[in-house]
Amino acid sequence: MGRIQAEIKTSFGKIVIEGSTADELVKMIKSLPENFVNEVEHAISAIFSQSSSGELDNIVRITEDGPILILKDIKAITQYEAIALILYFSESRCNKPSNIRCLLERSGVNLQVSSRINEMAKRGLVFKPVPGKPEWALSPKGERWVEEEVLPKLRKNL
Numbered sequence: 001m002g003r004i005q006a007e008i009k010t011s012f013g014k015i016v017i018e019g020s021t022a023d024e025l026v027k028m029i030k031s032l033p034e035n036f037v038n039e040v041e042h043a044i045s046a047i048f049s050q051s052s053s054g055e056l057d058n059i060v061r062i063t064e065d066g067p068i069l070i071l072k073d074i075k076a077i078t079q080y081e082a083i084a085l086i087l088y089f090s091e092s093r094c095n096k097p098s099n100i101r102c103l104l105e106r107s108g109v110n111l112q113v114s115s116r117i118n119e120m121a122k123r124g125l126v127f128k129p130v131p132g133k134p135e136w137a138l139s140p141k142g143e144r145w146v147e148e149e150v151l152p153k154l155r156k157n158l
Helices: 022-029 036-052 079-089 095-109 112-124 141-156
Strands: 002-010 013-019 058-061 065-071 135-140
Touching: 002 036, 013 022, 013 095, 022 135, 058 079, 065 079, 065 095, 079 135, 079 141, 095 112, 112 141, 135 141
Parallel strands: none
Antiparallel strands: 002 013, 058 065
């Protein structure tokens, strides 16, 4: 028998709750603490601010418009890495190509975002969370790539 899932969208991504039956799923949702989502968002925000306050200060700056790359040598990263970093540090880890282009331009990177994103999609690094909408997100493979390869490479070069 299949599993039933409910997704709770948050500012940092989504929380997935699943059960074997509809009754089990409802029971699990009702068992969540009253301020569960707010508490999780607060905890993740605290973790993110701790990590970004130190070593990420030389990589990215979060602005009200979105993340801006502030690397000393912006040419040290590939176009794919630049797009992936913008997506990784964007709210919900997704963004529109036009916003990505603007954020990259403010970072000092000029490139054809749509072409690179389509190539990244073929490699399984990004996907469209809602078909038909112009928004792209990092896939789990893309997130692992940023966390295991891109960020360690940048931290090493700081």
